[in-house]
Amino acid sequence: MYTISDYLLDILKYLRVTDVVGVPGDYNLNFLDHLEQRTDLTWRGNLNELNAAYLADGYARKNGFSALVTTFGVGELSALNGLTGSQAERVPVLEIVGTPATTTQQTRQLVHHSLPHQDFSFSKQIHQNLGIITGQITVNNAITEINRVIQAMLQTKQPGYLQLPVNLANLQVNPVFKTRIPTLIAGSTKPETPPLTLLNDICQQLNTAQHPVLIIGSAVERFHLKNVVQKFITKHQLPFVDLNESKGVIDENIPQFIGTYTGNISNPVVQQFMQQADLYLALGPILSDVSTGGFTQTFANYNTILLTPQEINFLGEQRFPANPENFTATIKALCQSPNVCHQAGPTNPFQLTPLPSGQQQPLTEDFYRQALETFVQTGDTLVVEHGTSLFALENNRLPGDNCYICQSLWAAIGYTFPAALGASLANRQHRVILSIGEGSILLSLQELAFAIKNQLKPLIFILDNQGYTIERVIQGLTASYNDVPQLNYQTLLPAFGATAKTAQFFDVKTNAELISVLKKLQPANQPLTIVQLRLEKTDAPANLKKFSKLVKKNNQK
The missing domain is CATH 3.40.50.1220 (TPP-binding domain)
Structure with missing residues (x-):
C-alpha cells in the first residue's frame, strides 16, 4: 500500500536528501516506521530537537534541502529557534511534525504535549507569525498541501513546517503521484520574465x-x-x-x-x-x-x-x-545581457601564504588566523561560529571551491557545531573544518555522541579563552556572567563512545604546537578531531574590538 508518508519521503529522496534527522515521539512514530523501511533514506536521531534543527540547517546549506522530524508541542517548540534561523537566512529546511490524531484535535482532548486551553492550532500560528511556510495535512488535502509547501520552499528558499496527524501517516494515496514528483519539482521554477x-x-x-x-x-x-x-x-x-x-x-x-x-x-x-x-x-x-x-x-x-x-x-x-x-x-x-560593455577592473592574483613558522610563544588569535588560512584547502567546508571565530577569519582568503557556513544575521550561539555535523552528513567526501568557542560548543556538545555514532569526521578547533569573549569585549570584561565551565575534552571523547581509532585530541598552547598539529592534520581521511586552542582570556581580534564599540554605542541609543 502506497501512503502519504511514502509520497513525502519520495519527494525528499528526489531532492537528494539521503538522511532525515530529528527526535522520535509517539505522534511521529507511524511516519518514522515508513522511513525505517526505506533502503534509500536513513534515520539519524539527534539528542534534542534544537540541535536537530541546527543540523538540518547545515545539511541544507550543503545539499540544497533537508528535513527534520519532531513531535507536537514540546518537540517542535524546542526546534523553533533553529527553524527561525533558517527563515532569517533563507535555508530550505522542512520540519515534519507529528501531531495528535484528527479526532483528538476535533474533540479538544487534553492530551500530553498540549496546552490547558486545548487549542491545537497554537504552534502552527507561531510558525506562521515568524514567516515560516506552514501546512497541515488532512484527509482531503494531503497531496495538495504537501505539494504547496514543497513548491513554496523551493521558490523562496525558506523553511517549511508540515503537520502530519498520527492517524494519517498511513493514509493511502494513489501511487501515480510518485511519477509526478519530477513535474512537481520542475513546477517550482516559475517562468521568468526579466523587467x-x-x-x-x-x-x-x-x-x-x-x-x-x-x-x-x-x-x-x-x-x-x-x-x-x-x-x-x-x-x-x-x-x-x-x-x-x-x-x-x-x-x-x-x-x-x-x-x-x-x-x-x-x-x-x-x-x-x-x-x-x-x-x-x-x-x-x-x-x-x-x-x-x-x-x-x-x-x-x-x-x-x-x-x-x-x-x-x-x-x-x-x-x-x-x-x-x-x-x-x-x-x-x-x-547574460549583450548590453554590458564594461571592461575595466583590478587584478588581484591569489598567492597562498606559506605556513608561518611557529615559535614556543603563547598561542594568539592572530597567529591562529594566519595558520588556518594556510591550512584550508580547495574543496573544504569551513563552518565559523558567530563569535571571535567569525571576526578572526572573515578576512582570510579562501583558496577556491569552498563552502563557508556562518549565521551572520540570526547568530544563534551553539549553532555551528550541529551545523558542521549536518554539512558532514550531507557530503562525507568533503573535509569539514569547524572553528568555535568553548562557550558556544557547550550549548550543543551532546551531539558529539551523534557524530561518533554516525562516523562523522569534522576537524573541530575550539578557541578556549575561558568565557564568552565576544560578550567580554562588548561589556563585562571581567564579569562572572561571561565565564563558562572548563571541560576536559580529551576525556569526553571516550565518554561519548569514541575509541583511539575513531577520534583524536590535541591540546595546543603555543604557536609551535599549532603548526605541528596542522601538519599532522593535512593528510586526508583524518578521524574526528578536537583541537583545544588555549588562548589568553582577553585575546580578541582587532576588528571584533572595533565592532564591539559600535554595538555598545548602538545599544545605548
Missing part, C-alpha cells in the same frame, strides 16, 4: 560608471546564481567584494576579488577601494550590523542598485514587486 526597463537602466549605469563594484550576498548562492554571476564578473572584469555571510560564494581566488567587506572595520585596502567606487551593484545581501560593520558601509541609496528577493531598489527608487522570481530573472538577464 526590461530595470535591466536597461542597470546596464547603462554599469557602462557609464568609472569605478563600479559588485557586492555579493548570500542569496546568490541560495538561488543557485553563483555560476552565472561569476562568469559575468570574469567576462567584464568587474571587481567584487563579498560579505561574511557570503564568503566563497564567488571564488575568492579569481583576480577580480577585492576582499571581504565589513564597513569601517574592513581591511584598509578594501575600505579604500570601496570609498573610491562610484556605483555599487549589490546582489542578494543581508545588510545587517554584522555584515556592514555596525552600519558603517560607504554606499547609500543614491549610488547603489540593490537586488534582493525582498527588495529591488534602483539608486533609491523602489522598482517592481520584490519577489524571488524578479530577483533571479533580473540577475540572470543582466549577467
Whole structure:
C-alpha cells in the first residue's frame, strides 16, 4: 500500500536528501516506521530537537534541502529557534511534525504535549507569525498541501513546517503521484520574465560608471546564481567584494576579488577601494550590523542598485514587486545581457601564504588566523561560529571551491557545531573544518555522541579563552556572567563512545604546537578531531574590538 508518508519521503529522496534527522515521539512514530523501511533514506536521531534543527540547517546549506522530524508541542517548540534561523537566512529546511490524531484535535482532548486551553492550532500560528511556510495535512488535502509547501520552499528558499496527524501517516494515496514528483519539482521554477526597463537602466549605469563594484550576498548562492554571476564578473572584469555571510560564494581566488567587506572595520585596502567606487551593484545581501560593520558601509541609496528577493531598489527608487522570481530573472538577464560593455577592473592574483613558522610563544588569535588560512584547502567546508571565530577569519582568503557556513544575521550561539555535523552528513567526501568557542560548543556538545555514532569526521578547533569573549569585549570584561565551565575534552571523547581509532585530541598552547598539529592534520581521511586552542582570556581580534564599540554605542541609543 502506497501512503502519504511514502509520497513525502519520495519527494525528499528526489531532492537528494539521503538522511532525515530529528527526535522520535509517539505522534511521529507511524511516519518514522515508513522511513525505517526505506533502503534509500536513513534515520539519524539527534539528542534534542534544537540541535536537530541546527543540523538540518547545515545539511541544507550543503545539499540544497533537508528535513527534520519532531513531535507536537514540546518537540517542535524546542526546534523553533533553529527553524527561525533558517527563515532569517533563507535555508530550505522542512520540519515534519507529528501531531495528535484528527479526532483528538476535533474533540479538544487534553492530551500530553498540549496546552490547558486545548487549542491545537497554537504552534502552527507561531510558525506562521515568524514567516515560516506552514501546512497541515488532512484527509482531503494531503497531496495538495504537501505539494504547496514543497513548491513554496523551493521558490523562496525558506523553511517549511508540515503537520502530519498520527492517524494519517498511513493514509493511502494513489501511487501515480510518485511519477509526478519530477513535474512537481520542475513546477517550482516559475517562468521568468526579466523587467526590461530595470535591466536597461542597470546596464547603462554599469557602462557609464568609472569605478563600479559588485557586492555579493548570500542569496546568490541560495538561488543557485553563483555560476552565472561569476562568469559575468570574469567576462567584464568587474571587481567584487563579498560579505561574511557570503564568503566563497564567488571564488575568492579569481583576480577580480577585492576582499571581504565589513564597513569601517574592513581591511584598509578594501575600505579604500570601496570609498573610491562610484556605483555599487549589490546582489542578494543581508545588510545587517554584522555584515556592514555596525552600519558603517560607504554606499547609500543614491549610488547603489540593490537586488534582493525582498527588495529591488534602483539608486533609491523602489522598482517592481520584490519577489524571488524578479530577483533571479533580473540577475540572470543582466549577467547574460549583450548590453554590458564594461571592461575595466583590478587584478588581484591569489598567492597562498606559506605556513608561518611557529615559535614556543603563547598561542594568539592572530597567529591562529594566519595558520588556518594556510591550512584550508580547495574543496573544504569551513563552518565559523558567530563569535571571535567569525571576526578572526572573515578576512582570510579562501583558496577556491569552498563552502563557508556562518549565521551572520540570526547568530544563534551553539549553532555551528550541529551545523558542521549536518554539512558532514550531507557530503562525507568533503573535509569539514569547524572553528568555535568553548562557550558556544557547550550549548550543543551532546551531539558529539551523534557524530561518533554516525562516523562523522569534522576537524573541530575550539578557541578556549575561558568565557564568552565576544560578550567580554562588548561589556563585562571581567564579569562572572561571561565565564563558562572548563571541560576536559580529551576525556569526553571516550565518554561519548569514541575509541583511539575513531577520534583524536590535541591540546595546543603555543604557536609551535599549532603548526605541528596542522601538519599532522593535512593528510586526508583524518578521524574526528578536537583541537583545544588555549588562548589568553582577553585575546580578541582587532576588528571584533572595533565592532564591539559600535554595538555598545548602538545599544545605548
